[in-house]
Amino acid sequence: MKKIQLRTEIPGPRSKEVVALEQQHLSPGLQGFALWAGVAMAKGQGSTLTDVDGNVYVDLIGGIGVNALGHCHPRYVAALQRQAETLTVGSFTSEPRAKLVNEVCAMAPAGLDRLQLYSGGAEAVESALRLARHHTGRSEVVSFWGGFHGKTAGAAALLGTPARDGLGPLPAHATQIPYADCYRCPFRLERASCDLACADFARKAIKAQPAGPVAAVIMEPMQGTAGNVVPPPEFVAAVADAAHEVGALFIADEMICGFGRTGKPWGVSHSGARPDIVTLGKGFGSGFPVAGVLTTDAISRAKPWSNPSGASSSYGGNALAAAAALASVSVIREEKLWENAERVGAAILAELRRMQERHPFIGKVDGAGLFLGVELVKDRKTREPVDGKVMQQVYRDCVKKGLLAMSYSPHLRLQPALTIDAETALEGLAVLDEVFAELNRSGAWR
Structure with missing residues (x-):
């Protein structure tokens, strides 16, 4: 069963309202990928995030490696709830x-x-x-x-x-x-x-x-x-x-x-x-x-x-x-989640390498477990990196199709939850492959 569900254009009307409200007084300097997306999130479950308009995304950013257990892991939620009722602060x-x-x-x-x-x-x-x-x-x-x-x-x-x-x-x-x-x-x-x-x-x-x-x-x-x-x-x-x-x-x-x-x-x-x-x-x-x-x-x-x-x-x-x-x-x-990281990471890495064969701008694919990196280049021989605007566009196009994958010139970084399953991860990569195919056809990466 597919995880990605898109109900509105991205960003949706409610996201635009919430982001505009925040920007009235939020100081500049927020993380770039959060600003570029322009969406406001309402809830998360496992390796998906749902925005305030009801759109569901596959999350391969994982809080930049923070989200080890996935969003709202039941044991994690229960532990916080129990502790919040008894004692919260102090040394x-x-x-x-x-x-x-x-x-x-x-x-x-x-x-x-x-x-x-x-x-x-x-x-x-x-x-x-x-x-x-x-x-x-x-x-x-x-x-x-x-x-x-x-x-x-x-x-x-x-x-x-x-x-x-x-x-x-x-x-x-x-x-x-x-x-x-x-x-x-x-x-x-x-x-x-x-x-x-x-x-x-x-x-x-x-x-x-x-x-x-x-x-x-x-x-x-x-x-x-x-x-x-x-x-x-x-x-x-x-x-x-x-x-x-x-x-x-x-x-x-x-x-x-x-x-x-x-x-x-x-x-x-x-x-x-x-x-x-x-x-x-x-x-x-x-x-x-x-x-x-x-x-x-x-x-x-x-x-x-x-x-x-x-x-x-x-x-x-x-x-x-x-x-x-x-x-x-x-x-x-x-649960020895490093074993799941090794197993699912290998599946992601294999798919990224297949994508590398299809898309000439993928210069490097590498990783260990669920710590994976891709570099986009204008030329594989010279390894000249693609322009930052290209990476921003790749990121925005992914978001519009329901994938959250961190990118900045010339890097695309994947570090999802350690609990992610291969099917969810590969669903996200299918979106990335589609975006890369569009980039390949346009030639904008050169």
Whole structure:
């Protein structure tokens, strides 16, 4: 039974009213895909969203990796309802928080058994940076081209993209080095013969490029904002080793690729890399704003991070947030949702590769589990990216046909709920294929 149901033009009359009402006083800067769609949502179920006009869409955006359990998962809803009736705020110990820290540490990468909780990803990254600096007594941090770790000052200093332009002045002691994006290799090499030159460069750069001894090397084991980029697993392991060689901590930012997203419990699970600190978010709370910092017992004792109030947050780990995260992590772990991610992700990837054969502007298709990326190009040989206006039009055309799939030049990113079934996912891809066919006929991508 098809999930997509279109009752009005998109956006419909009621959506136009609600969006106009919001825009009267909402500050600029909302996420681009939300603005381009122009629709107001009323409810969600699983991997579908229904707008205020009754139009039903297949959702392959998944809250940019936030919606791990799907919209309104019954266990998640029940947990929030129960907790909202008893206790919602405060820093005192609660049963949901006590259970949550143990549940997360039972699933954590080996050796990580201490968890501190926060309300957002950037806040967790900032805390992880402080912890690394307190533990090592050093200041310098190394991050990667294409990386994204948040928009607060310390996290923004780690940005490896032009998005940092105009954000300054940013804190010092941050160095960016090339990431292993094999489709757009910074060294212009081919993976078959490169001998992983990027890893060799990273090892040398971590030793020589920063202004002083390195406290931490932070990386996304798979990069999200850069276009859902999956590096060779050997690269991640080599970077972790290089960090440890200079006495630095290796921080794995698992905001997007953690909790089963990539077909394994963690992004680092693909490489065998040993992180000293892991930052958590997005699918951690399946929609509730909750994030965390995972580390070892020894590292967590660094002062002043470990002093009373030294690592705390007013909202972090409140009873309502803990109940939401506990429901999310429990379902992911008990149902081994990474296995569904691996299975359905393989079906999506196979279909995308078939589409690549039909549409000459599809340059790259790659992914791991339900972390998938497509790049559109004007020419497969030169890999010149398509114009941003083309990607916006692709996105809008998909929305009008009932598909929500995140796109910005030259990337199309798919990160649906970990509970999605193959039939729903392929129904969404059928819409994307139709939009691509229209783009192919028009020649507008050239």
